[in-house]
Amino acid sequence: MNKKLAGYLGASLILLVLTLLICVGTGSVSLPMGDIARILLHRVPALGEWITPDWTTASEQIVLNVRLPRVLLGLIVGSSLALAGAAFQGVLRNPLADPFTLGVSSGSSVGAAVLIFFGWQFSLVGIFTLPMVAFVTGFTTLLIVLALAKEGGRIPTESLILSGVVMQTFLGAVVAFLTAMSKKTVNEILYWTMGSLSLRGWSYTAILLPYLVIGLVIIWSGARRLNLFALGERQAAHSGLDVERTKLVMLVxxxxxxxxxxxxxxxxxxxxxxxxHMIRLITGPDYRLIVPLSAICGGIFLMWSDLIARTILGQVEIPLGIVTAFVGAPFFAYLLYRNKKQRESRQERGMM
Incomplete structure (x- = not known):
């Protein structure tokens, strides 16, 4: 297991570094990967004195103050969302569960939109006000979705997805209403509905990084417990797992x-x-592999998505959420089709 984990982690980290260098070097001004690597290493205290700066000041400013903050933010956002998706899928035993399909993202965006609409982004606890309110509205949305989907102590896939779609539609209407009513903040609210990493500096990376680190530690440390959920909640409880406590911690x-x-x-x-889900198809169902690899590959996925969003149409930037939807919607349809075929197959075997 340790050798398998080390092999997958090593390969994914190499891909992560290459992706970071490519994304930082690609744009209206192309920069060689070698220059980017030396500019970054020059900032490392122990290594910087061994590297002679032979690049232009403009190149250094583009790397350190324009592209690198955005690329790293994409890495952190992608890792956070993929980690959350892995936790949702594990604890709910549902490959179709993720923050978007369950309405959690829409719930969080409503909290953000309300704060922006009234100008309360920094009114409670400074820069942490918006994440805190977004958490409350997102978690409330999750509780409502689970309550709507529950049938006799079970949460069927169809009911879960339908409940998520209902909440997404309703919350989307709330955000649309706030957008229609606003004048000064209409562009800021529209930003939340489509997603973007533009005009985000180092301060936003610093805000988000602690959430990712803490979340990764907690979810990865609970990977063995997520594996037990695959046996079913009753069997997991017989194995000594505190099912409700584990479920609550992971969902929170x-x-x-x-x-x-x-x-x-x-x-x-x-x-x-x-x-x-892609990690699961490659490595198998062991969450000791799925959790860390999802964190790394989620960052890679979003960095490439953001690169496409800001370069494919030249000077016109596509909202990031549109790019991920072009990839995710067909994949989601494939998963629905696959689950349907699996249910039909089980029904046919049951009739024999």
Missing amino acids: VATLLTAAAVSVAGVIGFAGLVVP
């Missing part, structure tokens, strides 16, 4: 990760659905 942490990401980057759909 996943919602907090989602709320923090939404409060900084807006609503970005399907990142939490596609990445954990």
Whole structure:
């Protein structure tokens, strides 16, 4: 297991570094990967004195103050959403569960939109006001979705997805209403509905990083417990797992990760659905592998998505949520089709 984990982690980290260098170097001004690497290493205290600066000041400013903050923010947001998706899928035993399909992202965006509409973004606890309110509204949305989907102590896939769609529609209407009523803040509210990483500096990365670190530690440390959920809640309880406590902790942490990401980057759909499921198809159902690899590959996925969003149409930037939807919606349809075929197959075997 340790060798398998080390192999997958090593490969994914190499891909992560290459993706970071490519994304930082690509834009209206192209920069060589070698220059980018030396500019970054020059800032490392132990290594900087061994590197002679032979690049232009403009190149250094582009790397350190324009592209790197955005690329790293994409890494953190993507990791947060993929981690949240892995936790939702594990604890609910549902491959279709993620912050977007369950309405958590929309719930968090409503909290953010209300604060922006009334100008209360920093009214309670400074820069942490928006993530805190987004968490409360996102978690409330999750509780409502689970309550609507519950049937006799069970949460069927169809009911869960339908409840999530209902909440997404309603909360989307709330955000649309606030957008229609606002004049000064209409562009800021629209930002949340489509998602973007533009005009976000180092301060936003600093805000979001603690949420990711804490969330990764808690969810990864609970990976063995998530594996037990695959046996069913009753069997997991017989194995000594405190099912309700584990479920609550995972759902709270996943919602907090989602709320923090939404409060900084807006609503970005399907990142939490596609990445954990792809990792599961490659590595198998062991959450000791799925959790860390989802964190790394979620960042890679969003960095590439943001690169496409800001370069594919030249000077015109596409909202990030549109790019992820182009990837995620067909994948979501594939998962629905696959689940349907699996249910039909089980029914046919039961009739034999």
